[in-house]
Each structure stands twice: as C-alpha cells, then as structure tokens.
Amino acid sequence: MTENRWERARELDAADPLSGFRERFSLPEGIIYLDGNSLGALPKATPERMLQVIEEEWGEGLIRSWNDSGWFEMASRIGGKIAPLIGASPNEVIACDSTSVNLFKLIAAALDMQTGRKVILSEPGNFPTDLYMIAGLEKQGLAERRLADRASLTDAIDGDVALLMLTHAHYKTGELFDLELLTRAAHEAGAMVLWDLSHSTGVLPVDLNAANADFAVGCGYKYLCGGPGAPAFAFVAERHHADLAQPLTGWFGHSAPFAFSDDYDAAPGIEQLLCGTSPVLGLAALEVGIDLIAGIGVERLHQKSRALSDFFLECMEESGLELELVSPPNSGQRGSQLSFRHEHAHAICQALIARGVIGDFRDPDILRLGFAPAYLRFRDMVEAVGHLGEVLGSGEWRKSEFNRRAVVT
C-alpha cells in the first residue's frame, strides 16, 4: 500500500508542470513546510535583491534613490502587479501598511460614503484583527458591529448595514465565501463590500471587478512570499476613487507631497490610501515574491493546490488515519489548506514540527496544514502523512516537551 502511494507521488511529481519552481525557493533540508499560508517561503532571488537595494540603492544612491531607483512609485508599481492576481486594474491596487491598518482605512472610508448607516456586518470567528478593527471604530462612535453566522448572513443585510466585511477563505477552516453572490446581495441592500483576501491572494483565482466588489485588502507575507511583516495591499474600485475619504491623511497620500502645503489634498487615485513614507526594504522583498508567484500564474497554482490537498486526504484515508476534517471535503470549496480538529491538536503539531513537518495550530483545537503549491511536492504529502500516522499511532505527542505553548503558535 505504502509503496503504491510513493509510486503515485512519483508519477504526480513527474507530471507536475510546476515542479521546476521549487528550486526557486530556499527551503531548509529535511523540512516539509506546510505553513506557507502563514509565512511564505523565501524566494532565492530575495537576498540578492535586498543586498542590491541596501548596498547600491541605499548605500550609494542615498536619498537620490527616491527618484533614481523608483522608490517613490514602488507602492503603486507593486500594487499594479498584485492587481491581475485579484481581478483588478493596476490603478486600483496599492501596496502599503499592514492588512490591519488597511482594514481601518477602508472601513472608515466606507462609513464616510454611506449616509445614515453605521453597521459593519461580519461573521463570528472571522480573523481576529478584522473584528478588532471594527471594534476600534465602534469605540470612536463611528461604527456598530454586527455579527451573523454564515447561514444567516444574507438575511442580516438590512438597511442599516453600511458595509459587509468578510474574509474570502477562512483562516481556520479554509471555507470559501461566494464572493460574487455576497457582493450582489450586499449591493441589492445598499451596502458596500470589503473582502479580506489574505488567504486567497496568490493561490485562489479571485475576480473583484467581475463581482463588482468595492474594497479589498490582503496580506503580502502569506502566499505572496513577501517576507515576515511584508507590506499588505488595498484595493478600491475605480468608481469610488473620486468620493473616497480615508482617515489616515498622511503626506504620502497627498496630491503633491513635496509641495509641503499646510492643507491636506488627497491624491486623486489609489495613492490617496498611502499614509506615511513607503517601507522600501519591505516593498523590495515583496516585489520579488510577487514576480515569482505571478510568473507561475494563479490558475496553475490553484489547480496544483487542489491536487496536493486531495492527494493528502487520499493518503490519510489509505493509511486509515481518522481525524475530524473541518475544512470542506471538496477542494473546490476550500482555500489551500486542510484543518483538522483534535483535542490535542497543539501537542500533535509540536510533535510534527520536531519531525520536520511544519504546520500550525489554531486555538483551541485545530491542526492547520497549508499547501503552498509553488514549492511543495506530491512526495511531501506521502511523507507528511507518514509522520502524522506515527505521531498519532505512537502517542508521541503526549511527551511533555510537546505540551508547552510558545508565544507564537
């Protein structure tokens, strides 16, 4: 049986059109990395590009590089490269700040564009920062938070809802929302929509403009491989640019930052979402990741992502491994991850990490395995399932060293 699985993995790897891209990433020997959905792997081209930005552009060019090396346009240029990954036009996306900060700007902007509506509608269990950012605006008296379960979300969109704010692929379960359908439902009730694409960008095809979406945000350090704390991105549909007013009116979002005027005048386009000086080093690393991922192509990445996780489940089934799957069993209905519920998920995750299989744990009882298709092989699935079987079968996870919690899980 096991032989058979290895044989199938060999065939699948041999037929994999993306197999050549693995060597474009710097992956440690002996590690099976199932956490590219949390922090994408390091592209081999990144260190060289970073050295160039640091030594040549910063070290030699000094302040001249804002003009000579295109630092000033970097946020827009990189936004333009993210755009085709999410079905946006290049002038609708900008790379800046963190996802959290971008959420704040866009929620506030949506509230400003709506009259007489204050409710921000989301679902319980959405990614914490998304819910916390609403709470902050609520405390300022600007917003009112309303949460409704998936099943009752559309019913909860009434005339008080200013903005429907959801995460396309759920961080914990991988469940997908129908982006087009919910956008339409919100619009029919006069609400706007803000999509968090953190777990979608670079691995799931998304078409914001086909869905007529209003706003979106997403993360640079997950599937886009931009590096820890990479700048995030924000999307605003072009039809809203003229009426947009976001509250973090810093000088980089000014129509003429170097006029040093006393009065704020927002830039006309997507650049009005900028606040302070762009983080050039972070953007430089992010651009390398985006170039690599965009070059592979989201459709192909998505196909392979589905095949990898389907094969993982097949291997589990063949090994008689029974864990409660909380992700949708149909790969067309989930993001690029599989999540399993187990009372001792944390200890199991730690035991796997000790064996070189890096996944993660999400409180209170979820073992989450991410399948970044740009650098994973089918043979990794067989091997990871083998380790999982041994960890569960032997009760290895019971060891005390696997039952201690670090700050970051």
Ligand SMILES: *Cc1c(COP(=O)(O)O)cnc(C)c1O
């Ligand atoms: C990862 C993630 C974030 C991250 O926000 P930061 O501001 O980068 O810390 C936000 N929302 C979702 C849904 C995420 O998955």
